[in-house]
Amino acid sequence: MKAAIFFGSKSDTGTMKKAADVLREFGIDYSAYVLSAHRTPDLLAQTVKQVENEGCEVIIAGAGLAAHLPGVIASATVLPVIGVPLECLFSDSQGRSSNGLGGMDALLSIVQMPKQIPVACVGINNAANAAYLAAEILAVKYPELKEKLKQFRTRLAHDAAENGGTGVTL
Numbered sequence: 253m254k255a256a257i258f259f260g261s262k263s264d265t266g267t268m269k270k271a272a273d274v275l276r277e278f279g280i281d282y283s284a285y286v287l288s289a290h291r292t293p294d295l296l297a298q299t300v301k302q303v304e305n306e307g308c309e310v311i312i313a314g315a316g317l318a319a320h321l322p323g324v325i326a327s328a329t330v331l332p333v334i335g336v337p338l339e340c341l342f343s344d345s346q347g348r349s350s351n352g353l354g355g356m357d358a359l360l361s362i363v364q365m366p367k368q369i370p371v372a373c374v375g376i377n378n379a380a381n382a383a384y385l386a387a388e389i390l391a392v393k394y395p396e397l398k399e400k401l402k403q404f405r406t407r408l409a410h411d412a413a414e415n416g417g418t419g420v421t422l
Contacts, residue, residue, distance in 0.1 A: 253279070253280050253281060253309065253390050253393075253394050253397060254280070254281045254282065254283075254303075254306065254307050254308045254309055255275055255280055255281070255282040255308060255309065255310050255311065255312060255383075255386050255390070256282060256283050256284070256285065256303040256308045256310075256311045256312070257271050257272060257275075257282055257283070257284040257285070257311075257312045257313075257314075258284075258285050258286075258287060258296075258299075258311065258312070258313045258314070258321060258325060259284075259285075259286055259313070259314040259315065259321070259336075259338070260286070260287065260288045260289065260314070260315050260316070260321050261286065261288070261316075262286055264314055264316070264338050265286075267314065267336070267338060267377050267379050268284070268312075268314045268336070268379050269379075270379040270380040270383070271312050271314075271336070271379035271380060271382050271383040271386075272284060272383070273380070273383075274380050274383030274384055274387070275383050275386065275387070278383075278387045278397060278400055278401070278404075279397070279400070280383075280386070280387060280390065280397070283303060283306070283308070285299055287299060287321075288321070289315070289320040289321040289323075289324040289325075290320065293324070296321075296324065296325070296328075297328050300325055300328045300329050301328070301329075304329060304331065308331065309331065309332075309389075309390060309393070310331060310332045310333075310334065310386045310389050310390060311325055311329070311331055311332070311333045311334070312333075312334045312336060312379070312382045312383060312386055313325050313333055313334070313335055313336065313371075314335075314336035314337075314338050314379060314382075315335070315336070315337070315338060315358060315361075315362070316337070316338035316339065316340035316355065316357075316358045317340055317357055317358060317361075318357065318358075318361050319335065319337055319338075319357070319358035319359075319361035319362050320361070321335075322334075322335030322336075322362050322365075322371045322373075323335075323361075323362070323365050323369065323371055326365065326369050326370065326371045327369055332372065332386075332389055333370075333371045333372065334371070334372045334373070334374065334382040334385050334386055335362035335363075335371045335372065335373045335374070335382075336373075336374055336377070336378065336379045336382045337355050337358035337359040337361070337362050337373065337374075337375075337376045337377075338355060338358055338376070338377060339354055339355035339358070339376055339377055340355075340358075354376070355376035355377065356376070358376070359373065359375075359376055372385060387400075387401060388401065
């Protein structure tokens with residue numbers, strides 16, 4: 253069982269680490285790469301082929317702004333690709349931060365892939381959900397992972413039941 257995580261900028265490491273944490277939690281091996289669809293297209297294509305040859309079965313790709321990375325990866329492989337739209341922060345000339353479109357640009361870019369080259373998409377900055385989806389995809393093939401996911405869901409339901417239905421003081 254193996255996954256790969258791609259993202260276009262080192263500044264996205266904190267967000268994409270959440271995917272790695274979930275994959276580790278479920279015992280899924282993974283490799284991670286910081287590669288740009290625009291600045292390193294040849295290296296990206298080579299690396300996608302490399303992870304395929306190494307037995308990767310699902311890819312998580314985080315990208316902001318125009319968010320081409322998930323789509324470019326999807327065009328180079330038939331493996332399932334899960335896109336994580338990332339919110340990008342910019343500093344202007346006076347040091348003020350802005351989040352541009354708040355990740356909506358990346359979200360719309362990923363979900364609007366042309367037909368026949370699909371990319372799954374999770375919420376903005378939700379790399380953890382991308383990893384949960386990757387685990388569910390892999391669980392189709394791996395019964396032990398399917399069992400881990402069932403146990404995880406049972407714990408979630410139990411925790412929710414324990415915390416629900418009781419009065420809350422605000």
